[in-house]
Amino acid sequence: MNITLALMGLSIYILFWEKLPDWGNWFNWIIERLPRPLAYLYEAWQCPYCFGFWIALALHGITGLQTIPALESMPSYIGIGGTAIAWILDALVTATLIMFGQLCLNAIAVPAIKGYQMTMEFKQSFKEDSIDSL
Known part of the structure; x- marks a missing residue:
């Protein structure tokens, strides 16, 4: 099994649905101005499985990679x-x-994230204690 396509697809999924919408208004501005059918696809493909299927087809066509190498030679x-x-x-x-x-x-x-927040709160409490002792 080759997980290259899955990693590329997951990376693209994270970029389009988790990162780009938070990197500024420019991406959301583009999405809002898409033609209605493309805007629908953007909303509908937020499911990682649905998006994964279509991106896997596209990436296979572009790269020639397959997740299951045995599928390269189908029975005649x-x-x-x-x-x-x-x-x-x-x-x-x-x-x-x-x-x-x-x-x-x-x-x-x-x-x-919870562990990081707790660590930051713990460090902040030491800073506050040292300021209070002055």
């Missing part, structure tokens, strides 16, 4: 449809990995 009795079936199956697997990665990051983020 499937015919010309074998390539389409292979791409779809690979995109489904990649989408699952993207969704799993996003769930893992969310699960790690909450305790990490």
Whole structure:
């Protein structure tokens, strides 16, 4: 199994739905002015699985990489449809990995942020104690 497509897809997902909207008003301004069908797609693809499927198809087409290398050679009795079936199956697997990665990051983020906040509060209490003792 090659997780390269899943990592690229997860990175793009994080960029478009978690980072760019917070980096200033310019990205949100662009999204607000998109044609209605594209704006709908932006809203609908916030699901990591849905986005993962489509980005996996696009990245496979651009890079030629596959998550499941065994899908490169489909049985000959499937015919010309074998390539389409292979791409779809690979995109489904990649989408699952993207969704799993996003769930893992969310699960790690909450305790990490809480721990960071507690550390900062602890350090701040030492600063306040040292100021009070002067």
